[in-house]
Amino acid sequence: MTWPQSQDFNEAIQNPRSSFGDSELRGGQAAVNTIGMPMPRSGNFADVYEFHGASGQKWAIKCFTRHVPGLQDRYAEISKHLDQAKFPFTVDFSYLAKGIRIRGECYPILKMQWVEGFLLNEFVRDNLDRPVLLESLGQIWARMASRLREAGIAHGDLQHGNVILVPGSTTSSLAVKLIDYDGMFVPALASKKSGEMGHANYQHPERLQQGIYSAEVDRLSFLAIACALRCLAVGGKTLWDKYDNGDNILFRETDLRNPTTSALFKELWKINDPDAHELTGHLVMALIGPFGQVPSLQDLLSDDRVRPCILGAQGNTPAPVAVKTKPHIKAHPIAAPFHSMWADGWSAPGGQFNMLSATRLMDTDFAQWRLWGANARDRHPEGHPVREKALMFCSAMNAWHTTSAILERRPLSEELLEQMLRPLKESIDSLVADLMRLGVSPPEKLNDTKVQKNTRRVGSDQNVLRR
Ligand SMILES: Nc1ncnc2c1ncn2[C@@H]1O[C@H](COP(=O)(O)OP(=O)(O)O)[C@@H](O)[C@H]1O
Ligand SMILES: [Mg+2]
Numbered sequence: 001m002t003w004p005q006s007q008d009f010n011e012a013i014q015n016p017r018s019s020f021g022d023s024e025l026r027g028g029q030a031a032v033n034t035i036g037m038p039m040p041r042s043g044n045f046a047d048v049y050e051f052h053g054a055s056g057q058k059w060a061i062k063c064f065t066r067h068v069p070g071l072q073d074r075y076a077e078i079s080k081h082l083d084q085a086k087f088p089f090t091v092d093f094s095y096l097a098k099g100i101r102i103r104g105e106c107y108p109i110l111k112m113q114w115v116e117g118f119l120l121n122e123f124v125r126d127n128l129d130r131p132v133l134l135e136s137l138g139q140i141w142a143r144m145a146s147r148l149r150e151a152g153i154a155h156g157d158l159q160h161g162n163v164i165l166v167p168g169s170t171t172s173s174l175a176v177k178l179i180d181y182d183g184m185f186v187p188a189l190a191s192k193k194s195g196e197m198g199h200a201n202y203q204h205p206e207r208l209q210q211g212i213y214s215a216e217v218d219r220l221s222f223l224a225i226a227c228a229l230r231c232l233a234v235g236g237k238t239l240w241d242k243y244d245n246g247d248n249i250l251f252r253e254t255d256l257r258n259p260t261t262s263a264l265f266k267e268l269w270k271i272n273d274p275d276a277h278e279l280t281g282h283l284v285m286a287l288i289g290p291f292g293q294v295p296s297l298q299d300l301l302s303d304d305r306v307r308p309c310i311l312g313a314q315g316n317t318p319a320p321v322a323v324k325t326k327p328h329i330k331a332h333p334i335a336a337p338f339h340s341m342w343a344d345g346w347s348a349p350g351g352q353f354n355m356l357s358a359t360r361l362m363d364t365d366f367a368q369w370r371l372w373g374a375n376a377r378d379r380h381p382e383g384h385p386v387r388e389k390a391l392m393f394c395s396a397m398n399a400w401h402t403t404s405a406i407l408e409r410r411p412l413s414e415e416l417l418e419q420m421l422r423p424l425k426e427s428i429d430s431l432v433a434d435l436m437r438l439g440v441s442p443p444e445k446l447n448d449t450k451v452q453k454n455t456r457r458v459g460s461d462q463n464v465l466r467r
Contacts, residue, residue: 020099021106024055029051031049050114051114059112059114060110061110061112062109063107072097074189076095081153082186089176115179117166118164123137124232128237129236129237131233135229137174149215153215164176185213185214194213203221204286204291216292220256220287223300224249225249229249234272259287278309371443386438389431393435
């Protein structure tokens with residue numbers, strides 16, 4: 001048998017008496033537009049009709065436009081878990097296996113309470129000038145994340161089309177409802193697979209690639225939407241207009257795939273608001289790290305504030321391990337393009353800060369400068385001001401070395417890198433200036449073979465620093 005097409009469902013919906021088995025639906029009728037036609041909302045694999053039942057109650061009738069194996073069992077398990085969890089943000093439904101008759105055959109439908117409200121993107125778009133409202137939405141969002149997490153349940157496809165906002169009479173009575181449970185994760189389904197990967201504009205690239213289905217699948221979407229809400233509360237309509245494509249909330253799949261080169265992420269990172277800034281940092285880190293290390297929103301918040309995004313220390317997320325002992329920042333995807341732009345010679349440290357110096361410092365220049373510091377230290381006795389400064393210089397250089405080694409493993413944007421390395425670079429620069437003021441002459445440019453030979457010596461500096 002061939003599965004019915006949208007047109008078949010559309011015709012069937014218009015003849016409820018002959019199409020439905022359910023008495024509430026048999027005696028009702030589909031909502032129609034001004035020319036008297038039913039108006040399906042089409043998602044990926046379903047057409048959903050607003051339907052007025054015999055009792056006067058409004059329903060969403062979901063007709064599946066393809067066969068989904070195991071759907072009935074899935075919905076049975078989901079229903080059990082949701083009944084138990086009693087979330088305020090889910091909607092009652094029943095799966096009717098023989099819901100709709102088309103050309104003599106019965107097909108399943110989902111009969112769900114109709115939610116009167118606005119899809120998340122419509123709601124945000126219409127309230128860009130009400131930052132307080134967006135903020136309270138952000139708080140509701142975070143509470144919802146906690147409730148789902150505590151119950152071990154994940155929606156699986158958190159995106160604008162599956163979140164409906166029901167405005168109340170006051171800001172505080174705003175209610176959020178989740179719909180579309182096709183991809184939901186509940187503990188009883190843990191051993192099963194799901195064909196739903198979620199809307200790509202809200203997913204971690206690794207999930208899309210590997211078809212991950214677990215209790216953690218909502219984490220990235222919760223974080224992305226929380227970040228977008230906060231950024232939009234500050235950036236308002238100007239920000240929205242620049243990135244809205246009708247099917248997203250700020251982010252697109254390509255931003256999530258390539259956060260370090262995304263113009264959007266650059267812009268968000270610069271927003272002058274601590275929470276927006278930190279959430280952006282957390283999101284970038286989550287995207288460039290593995291799926292398994294995406295933090296939950298709960299881990300990132302304390303007392304309704306966002307924890308600072310510190311490299312390798314995201315809430316409960318384990319810090320990156322196995323930092324290579326001999327880092328080569330050249331391999332850094334961000335660093336690579338800068339090498340060609342690097343002006344040869346002694347421009348760092350002491351020169352203007354730029355990422356070129358940050359990355360290039362890891363190469364021969366870095367070794368040369370470290371050697372320069374080590375020499376200054378060794379040529380002066382204990383307690384001598386040059387020795388004191390040189391010791392500080394050597395430890396700052398080592399800190400640089402370690403930090404860069406960690407950064408190498410994280411393809412951060414130029415801005416992010418600069419932000420994180422700037423204080424260290426500034427202290428290195430000022431130590432260089434101090435040493436020169438104390439009479440240490442600037443280093444000579446060494447030829448490459450000499451540098452390579454000396455690099456090994458420089459490696460032993462580590463001991464000095466522990467003294
Ligand atoms: N219970 C509901 N109340 C109101 N609108 C709904 C409801 N269920 C679905 N819709 C509308 O239909 C659209 C598609 O439904 P959805 O279940 O998300 O299908 P898909 O799985 O194809 O994404 C939704 O984005 C929403 O606009
Ligand atoms: Mg949907």
